[in-house]
Amino acid sequence: MRHNSSAFLKMTFAGVLAVSLATAVASPALAKPAAPAAQEAPKGPPKLIVAIAVDQYSADLFAQYRARYTGGLARLLKGAVFPSGFQSHAATETCPGHSTLLTGAHPARTGIIANTWVDFTAPRANKYVYCAEDEKAGGDKMVVSAAHLKVPTLGEWMKKQWSDSRNVAVSVKDRAAVMMSGHDPDGAYWLDGQAFTSYTGKPLPVAIASANERLKALFAKGAGAMAVPAWCAPRDRAVQAGALTVGTGRFTLGEADKTRKLADQFRASPRADAVTLEIAAGLVKELKLGKGGAPDVLSVSLSANDYIGHGYGTEGLEMCIQQFELDRKLGTFFAALDASGVDYAVMLTADHGGIDLPERLREQGLPEAQRAEVDLSGTTLGKVIAGELGLANAKPVLSDGLGGDYWISPDLTAEQRAQVQAKLVEKLKAHPQVEAVFTRDQIAATPYPLGHPQDWSEIQKARASYDPQRSGDIYAPLRRAVVSVPTPKAGSITVTTHGSIWDYDRRVPMLFWRKGVTGMEQPQPVETVDIAPTLAALIGLKVPEGTFDGRCLDIDGGPADSCGK
Numbered sequence: 001m002r003h004n005s006s007a008f009l010k011m012t013f014a015g016v017l018a019v020s021l022a023t024a025v026a027s028p029a030l031a032k033p034a035a036p037a038a039q040e041a042p043k044g045p046p047k048l049i050v051a052i053a054v055d056q057y058s059a060d061l062f063a064q065y066r067a068r069y070t071g072g073l074a075r076l077l078k079g080a081v082f083p084s085g086f087q088s089h090a091a092t093e094t095c096p097g098h099s100t101l102l103t104g105a106h107p108a109r110t111g112i113i114a115n116t117w118v119d120f121t122a123p124r125a126n127k128y129v130y131c132a133e134d135e136k137a138g139g140d141k142m143v144v145s146a147a148h149l150k151v152p153t154l155g156e157w158m159k160k161q162w163s164d165s166r167n168v169a170v171s172v173k174d175r176a177a178v179m180m181s182g183h184d185p186d187g188a189y190w191l192d193g194q195a196f197t198s199y200t201g202k203p204l205p206v207a208i209a210s211a212n213e214r215l216k217a218l219f220a221k222g223a224g225a226m227a228v229p230a231w232c233a234p235r236d237r238a239v240q241a242g243a244l245t246v247g248t249g250r251f252t253l254g255e256a257d258k259t260r261k262l263a264d265q266f267r268a269s270p271r272a273d274a275v276t277l278e279i280a281a282g283l284v285k286e287l288k289l290g291k292g293g294a295p296d297v298l299s300v301s302l303s304a305n306d307y308i309g310h311g312y313g314t315e316g317l318e319m320c321i322q323q324f325e326l327d328r329k330l331g332t333f334f335a336a337l338d339a340s341g342v343d344y345a346v347m348l349t350a351d352h353g354g355i356d357l358p359e360r361l362r363e364q365g366l367p368e369a370q371r372a373e374v375d376l377s378g379t380t381l382g383k384v385i386a387g388e389l390g391l392a393n394a395k396p397v398l399s400d401g402l403g404g405d406y407w408i409s410p411d412l413t414a415e416q417r418a419q420v421q422a423k424l425v426e427k428l429k430a431h432p433q434v435e436a437v438f439t440r441d442q443i444a445a446t447p448y449p450l451g452h453p454q455d456w457s458e459i460q461k462a463r464a465s466y467d468p469q470r471s472g473d474i475y476a477p478l479r480r481a482v483v484s485v486p487t488p489k490a491g492s493i494t495v496t497t498h499g500s501i502w503d504y505d506r507r508v509p510m511l512f513w514r515k516g517v518t519g520m521e522q523p524q525p526v527e528t529v530d531i532a533p534t535l536a537a538l539i540g541l542k543v544p545e546g547t548f549d550g551r552c553l554d555i556d557g558g559p560a561d562s563c564g565k
Ligand SMILES: [Zn+2]
Pocket: 056, 094, 306, 307, 310, 498
């Protein structure tokens, strides 16, 4: 029988925080002997923050599958549930999204405006720069680094306040692990080809080395089709997208699949999340996370959801199996954390949302869905403009893909640049797939956006993505349901993408859970920049005024306030 009369059982996020602050004036209730650990809510701030990002986990996927969850996600549904979290900014890509999660800042302040941007001063022939690299150190070679991240992460602030606090991250994607842990973490691990690795010269823990051994065996042996839950059967239907057929995949792994390389097959399968979570549980044990004198933070970014979304779309059998496996594997992970005896708090969210492939969207009630036209690339537009203006420079404009940011070459006279910009604006405005065209001056003159993110105007979203040193000269978001992936050719592994200004890419769930929490659901819009201040309050972390763009969310379902107000 549980101690139902115990004050501890009613203890909540705010309650435990209040208790920790009140220990100096310990009340008689607190002096009571503690019941066995498994029987009651924990006292004091949690010892370990487990920050989980499920890549491309849109609010739409969450709404579609939440009733099916019985594992780890079902546990989180008993905590504080915010189904309408917003990655509020315009450029809803992986790196910017991850950069907001534990910094509490929009990409305009994290400096991570995209996965890739153009820097004409970069020391390399190709002027494209990756968000999680240091091109000054690497030149033409890619050296993974947090050099581009302009603000500290939660883990960095924690280490400032408590010198023995640890900050560790793991993901299949380097940029996810880098952006969640930030500068100089105690450990950041990601998959490089067929093995997990870390920053150059950093030793690999046993949890990583043993996972790499298991991966080696898996890649050598391959694996059969994954089990299909009965409730996924209605999704099992083939759809043609150019040269690719999707919708019926069951994630066999091996040489039989001629369309994808082994590493790509692995990444775009629930197996990638399973290994990431095994490593995460192994790191907790090996590094004794949550067992030191100060709170630790472990960031886990699960990339399979995103690779599966890109590779197969969001409404086929593949995503259904993924949702089933994600829930199941998170359940196994939380059971391992329970067994460790560590008092942990979980936050789970996403770096951005997503949308299905246009071919299936058109079959399923969205006739306007289409693929972006390749003439929207900066190189193509630039070539046409160079011809019209008689410029010697054949590449006056660059972009990273179709739509979004466009950069104008500095190797032109001021007059030529103005002419190129005018032509570019004119052509983009005339394009039927372009929603709006904003110049850098227009975006820079827009006040930093505040208020409910679902009410933001298009230029306000662009402002939250705008960094004067890195952003393009023109920002041209595409229309709703225009997917920025050309028709897949043979050998292609991508059928759809995200990155748009639309809410299907901006809206993500935000879930908080800790043992003994008083559950709640708050459907009003909140922002992913609210996560860092919320977690900071939970552990009693003090940061300077103005550090966060977001606000602390009271994640206590009862009258207590986890923000300590
Ligand atoms: Zn993605």
